[in-house]
Amino acid sequence: MTSFADINLPLEACFIAPADMPLRVGLVVLATDMVIEAEWAQVFNGLPIELLVSRLACEAEVTPAALLTMASQIGQCASLILPDVELDAIAYGCTSASLVIGEHKVHTLLQQGGNCSITSNPFTAAKSALEHLNAKRLAVLSPYVAQVNQPFYSALQSAGYEVIKWGSLDLELDRQIGSMDVDHLPALIEQLFASMEQTPDAVFISCTNFRSMSLLQSLEQRYGCYFLSSNQVMAWHILHQLKTPCAIDGFGRLLASL
Incomplete structure (x- = not known):
């Protein structure tokens, strides 16, 4: 052997x-x-x-x-x-x-x-990115419930940003956020812009579980402002x-x- x-x-x-x-x-x-x-x-x-x-x-x-x-x-x-x-x-x-x-x-x-x-x-990164882009007037698209949105809004205000519109999806479960259809995002953004009288410097799409990065470039081309997401920033x-x-x-x- x-x-x-x-x-x-x-x-x-x-x-x-x-x-x-x-x-x-x-x-x-x-x-x-x-x-x-x-x-x-x-x-x-x-x-x-x-x-x-x-x-x-x-x-x-x-x-x-x-x-x-x-x-x-x-x-x-x-x-x-x-x-x-x-x-x-x-x-x-x-x-x-x-x-x-x-x-x-x-x-x-x-x-x-x-x-x-x-x-x-994501929050530190978002503020750093906004400073880099010199963006002060914001619109936010958030999947969170009001208990989370309110302190988030207050934190952005305290950091010196003017938030002119806040779109809320009011989802409590993280698996709901991760299961959203990215192809529906343009419709959400269209509703957000239809409710605003002025164009923001940037739109921030919050949550690392919110699919959006593949559409940020096309949204910027359509609306003429910066589009940021948690994962991107x-x-x-x-x-x-x-x-x-x-x-x-x-x-x-x-x-x-x-």
Whole structure:
């Protein structure tokens, strides 16, 4: 009988040089999110970036009380993404929870868990993108219930933005948000614009579970203002902080401006 030693052929591994390593971007995603991974995969396609995901247990409802329960898990989930490897950046994918928990607390939790200085969350990213575009007058399309919309509206006002119209879908379950038909989005936007007397500088479509990125460019062409989404602004914010010179076409003028 042939032994393993007789057939074993010792080989030598060749490792990627540190300078040739792709950028590693961590993403903490809600267990109920159906959209962000797919949309980010489209954005980062062809770039020297590895997207590494950790899922966070959460309630099915999108309410302030349910959103607050995630705070205790963010750092732990971040720490599970390549625990022995330093990440280049890490993000937390929940717009409403970033508001309820607090964007600065989310930043700290991501830094501590992910051992990484560059972080992002949708609310911080949205404000950074709006400043980059010099957009002050906003319209918002939100899937949330009033309990979430009201503090979101107040936070935007406190940050110095004029919100001239707020479209609310009043959906309480995250799976409802992720199951919306993206082909219905233009009809929602048409209703939003029909209710406004002036054109906003930008329209923000809130929630990482709200499918919209594939239509942002065509909506900008039709209405002549910026169209932003939670997933788009957070992808831009990460790439902007990493100083990655890679204008990305097809997902709105924000990503094309990199």
